[in-house]
Amino acid sequence: MSATLNKCFLVGRLARDPELAQTPGGQTVCRLRLAVSEQFVGRQSGERREIVTFLDVTAWGTLGERCGQYLAKGRACLVEGRLYADAWTDKETGKQRQMVKVRADRVGFLDAPPAAGASGESRIVNRESAAAPHAPAPTAMEELPF
Numbered sequence: 001m002s003a004t005l006n007k008c009f010l011v012g013r014l015a016r017d018p019e020l021a022q023t024p025g026g027q028t029v030c031r032l033r034l035a036v037s038e039q040f041v042g043r044q045s046g047e048r049r050e051i052v053t054f055l056d057v058t059a060w061g062t063l064g065e066r067c068g069q070y071l072a073k074g075r076a077c078l079v080e081g082r083l084y085a086d087a088w089t090d091k092e093t094g095k096q097r098q099m100v101k102v103r104a105d106r107v108g109f110l111d112a113p114p115a116a117g118a119s120g121e122s123r124i125v126n127r128e129s130a131a132a133p134h135a136p137a138p139t140a141m142e143e144l145p146f
Contacts, residue, residue, distance in 0.1 A: 006082045008102060011110070012036035013076050015054055020068040030064030032057040032071070032104075034079060057081065059104040070109055078108035 015033040022028060037052045057079055059067045071077060081104040090097050 008079075008081055008083055010034060010036050010055065010057075010079045010081075010102065011076070012055075012079075014071055014073050017073045018068045018071050020064065028061055028064045028068075030059045030067045032059065032067060032077075032079075034077070034102075055102055056086075056099070057102045057104050059107060063104060063107060067104075067107055071107075076110040078106075078110055079104050080106040080108075 012034045015035040019031040020028065021031070034055045034057050035052050036055065037050050039048065039050045041047070042049050058064075079102060081102045083100055084103055085098050086101050087096060087098045089095070
């Protein structure tokens with residue numbers, strides 16, 4: 001038997017404001033561009049270095065609505081989700097292209113919004129949550145179109 005697991009946890013800052021859209025079927029989707037970084041000291045130079053990786057994240061339904069409402073460029077967040085491959089045909093070359101993206105299951109708002117003052121409270125929003133990020137998530141799970 002072969003077992004598989006598709007789960008990722010990412011902490012980073014938004015590289016741009018969230019983009020909210022509606023599918024033709026009326027489903028809300030929010031596109032996020034997350035910048036995650038790794039810092040290290042170079043072996044030979046001894047110099048501190050940083051590598052930044054940019055990842056595309058999609059959040060669907062109520063989760064996407066909350067991300068569009070509460071997140072903005074530069075805000076720190078934790079994304080728990082799954083990897084998937086988005087494939088398309090390049091219009092210029094006609095070649096098949098593929099990119100790995102993240103489908104968010106939960107998003108944690110790690111820093112307080114500017115209007116929230118100095119409370120510094122973190123908030124976690126589940127894809128199941130139909131309530132605001134500070135309210136407990138309901139037990140029923142929202143169906144997502146996958």
